[in-house]
Amino acid sequence: MENSGADILAAQGWRIKQNPSAEEGGRALRLPPGATLLDLACGTGEMLCTWSRDHGVTGTGVDISTNHIERARARAVELGVAGNVTFVHGDAAGFVAAEKVDVAACIGATWIGQGVAGTVELLGRSLRPGGLMLIGEPFWREDPPDEAAVRGSHAEQRSDFADLPGLVGSFGELGWDLVEMVLADEDSWDRYVAAQWLTVRTWLDENPGDELAARFREELDTAPLNHVRYGRRYLGWGVFALKKR
Known part of the structure; x- marks a missing residue:
């Protein structure tokens, strides 16, 4: 499988596409x-x-991972919607739809716009007047007390994320009204990260000699403890629906 190790690592990061907030949203x-x-x-x-x-x-999904796009197309066939959705292999950063859409979304990947502000601006280029924008973004539930808590919550530094009032306030500063939000609770966080641990363990069992096996072994050794010690307490996650003022 092409780039199998890299794709699993991406799944361990912030490509939160199968999170409980998406279905509820x-x-x-x-x-x-x-x-x-x-x-x-x-x-x-x-x-x-x-x-x-x-x-x-109906609509279009864009992702830079060939593995993800292959799986997305297979999922569309599995759910009987292949005629209604299209998946494009490409860099989402800078991608603008040929025709304006009713809903423009970026769930858990605001690095494509170098942060929330840039991603809001990028999505806005594809959105019809009166359309709905969806942003999925982590936030601090509590201020992490030290560097260990920051890194144990998948952040490089405290400033990577705002707290919830700061994040919501930034939407208004950018000229958008928050009209709906769905936030993950501790149980839904558990379901999401535990599924990742199982994915990594399964991959390790099937690929013990892979050059990335040691890297994933280290990840599995540390991720569960970091989650229960830090991420579960300090890190929040939400999908936020915005409309232009």
């Missing part, structure tokens, strides 16, 4: 059938595919 937004969606850094396409199946959404 689809219901909360009450998307009309036929709504068009652009999903930048779409990962394995789970959100776009399930929303197409459950809400009649």
